Amino acid sequence: MNNINHEGELQIVFGVHEEDYKTVCNNLYNYNVSETNGLLNKPGQTINLFLRDETGKAVGGIFCATYCETLYIDNFWIDVEHRKKGYGRSLIMQAESMASELGCKLAHTSTFSYQSPEFYKTMGYKVFGLIDEYPDGIVQYFLKKRL
Known part of the structure; x- marks a missing residue:
């Protein structure tokens, strides 16, 4: 699968990226905690x-x-x-x-x-x-x- 570029701004990348996975999960968790008032x-x-x-x-x-x-x-x-x-x-x-x-x-x-x-x-x-x-x-x- 090829990487997909959007007008040179961001890339959609396929693959195993453990650190990126943790970043996305942690940010989603923090957002959810905030939106549910804890x-x-x-x-x-x-x-x-x-x-x-x-x-x-x-x-x-x-x-x-x-x-x-x-x-x-x-x-x-x-x-x-x-x-x-x-x-x-x-x-x-x-x-x-x-x-x-x-x-x-x-x-x-x-x-x-x-x-x-x-x-x-x-x-x-x-x-x-x-x-x-x-x-x-x-x-x-x-x-x-x-x-």
């Missing part, structure tokens, strides 16, 4: 819980952010051999409890049809939107729950 920082803590086997190996985990008094479940995975044993329920309940203690009033996430929309529904999450235009009938669900 609400973006409330409570502003990550909640990362791991499920470990007897050897200490991670066989699952849930990684969440908290902002605007909301819990966002970003990544949630359990190894296939440990699924359907209640570990997922325990992890999500612990994350929700910790978020509630921090002052969060809402939780939200997204998941695909081949992942776990039914699991989230059993945990009290409600679908508030979806994208159903992916190939092969794949649907992305957006879910939320009052804490």
Whole structure:
């Protein structure tokens, strides 16, 4: 892919530029904090819980952010051999409890049809939107729950 010039002023550049990535993300974050009068920082803590086997190996985990008094479940995975044993329920309940203690009033996430929309529904999450235009009938669900 070629660089694109706009009348010699700015360039659009494709590639991996770690420092530039950090600059853009940090500036967007700072703008968002300013525009929300600091609400973006409330409570502003990550909640990362791991499920470990007897050897200490991670066989699952849930990684969440908290902002605007909301819990966002970003990544949630359990190894296939440990699924359907209640570990997922325990992890999500612990994350929700910790978020509630921090002052969060809402939780939200997204998941695909081949992942776990039914699991989230059993945990009290409600679908508030979806994208159903992916190939092969794949649907992305957006879910939320009052804490």
